[in-house]
Amino acid sequence: MRLRFLGSTSEAGACPSLYETDRGTIVVQGLTVTDAEAHGDLRHVLPGESAVEVPRELLMEIAREVLGTGGPASRVTDHE
Template sequence: MKLRKLGTTSVGGKCPTLYETDSGDIVVQGYRLTDAEALAQLEDVLPNETFVIVPRELMVRFAPKE
């Protein structure tokens, strides 16, 4: 799988960052969601899934528009 960096709102090379795969899917680099109350509200979670926090500004600026 090849990744293309779409953009970042980070400073100093840290997360968050958005990437696009060669198949058109989006990969999100961000801080892992660890808040127990928030995690308890998630539904249909598979064992290999994880959750990251994505700043709205990152999505507005760099998420694909189509």
């Protein structure tokens, strides 16, 4: 599988970041959710799966960019 960097809200280009795969899926890079209460709210977690936290703004900016509804994503930084 190959990844194409979509964007990040991190100034340093670290996580959280989003990537598009050559399989038509999205990969999320971010901090793993470790809060026990939050894990209790997750549903149907399969072996090998984990929960990753990303800012709502990152998802909204990438959606605008991909859908072409809001012009360039001003808060998303490109560190390819």
